[in-house]
Amino acid sequence: MGQIVKKATAGTMESSDAYIEISPGEEGEGLDIQLESVVYHQFGQAIRKVAEEVLQEFSIERAKVRIVDRGALDCVLRARMETAIRRGIEEE
């Protein structure tokens, strides 16, 4: 299982981008994903699914994730999630 060991961020608040904050989850809790999006009603579920898929690729089962989506395409969201995860699992 991958483990987020520190708070990390990736991305920006600019249009077509996404800003991600990831931090270690509480003991005994799973994934806690908070999503803000300009297209929340249309694509909220799909965005959440992409985020979960990337977390799964890194076998992250416990983390707090905050996503501020500014209309990012899937490939951008995936890139920002991956960057935040890689930064969060790196030891100091």
Next chain:
Amino acid sequence: MRRSMLFLPGNTPNMIIHGDSLGADAIILDLEDAVAPDEKDAARILVRNALQYQDFGRCETIVRINGLDTSEWQLDLQTLCPLQPDFIMPPKVGSAEDILKIDHYLSQLETQLHLPPNAVGLIALLETALGIENAFAIASASSRVKALFLGGEDLTADLHCQRTAKGEEIRYARSRLVCAARAAGIDAYDTPFTDVNDDEGIWEDAQFARSLGFTGKAAISPRHVKAINQVFSPSEKEIAYAYEIMEVIQAAKEQGRGAVSLRGKMIDAPIVERAKQTIAMAQALQEIGGSNYV
């Protein structure tokens, strides 16, 4: 056909995802100067995903990697070569040894990735005095090197002079680079014109570059793409003249005549070669929608 190459910062999704709609024949996804040191990882992943999931249509993709004096360039190649961008652009190439160093690393990567040998082509960015003086050695160091590219900004800093709109300070470097590239049988690309708001200046600068023999020119703003495309496209008059030359040559061949002239001007081998290049370019333009296509 690569008349215009547009630099796009590698960590800017808004620009990258629209890269194919900005009119340039190629986009240069920049992992080097346009990316802050602590965002190199983010840009590398973003560019990798863009190459993997985005369809850039007829627009070629070139990735400018980080310099050989950094710890990033090998990571850049490891991450991006599996996606096979059209070219890799190594910056600040100063000698044939630099090319051989990249060539050696790429050969190993190609084996690991089960790619054919020399699948990854290079456009070498020359932007130091040393690079300009070694231009021919760089151009002919490896069959991977498909073009030389002049970087005027870093070069003028290295030359200890000011970069000006007129560009007198880089005239020698431009000529030397074109000559070296042509001697090695590869293409030559000119440095961007950096004043984004000077709409007259870009025309003059591109026309001058074409007159020296450059194949095309880079841009740092989509505003410059149209001028570059038009300058580096053959005009209707040039195309008509090229076809006329080929007709005259064909007729002479059929009649068994050796010496050929058209409207009093001798048509020799270099003129025929230029006519063939013009026709090839015109045909390529026709495929994408005509000579005024930008």
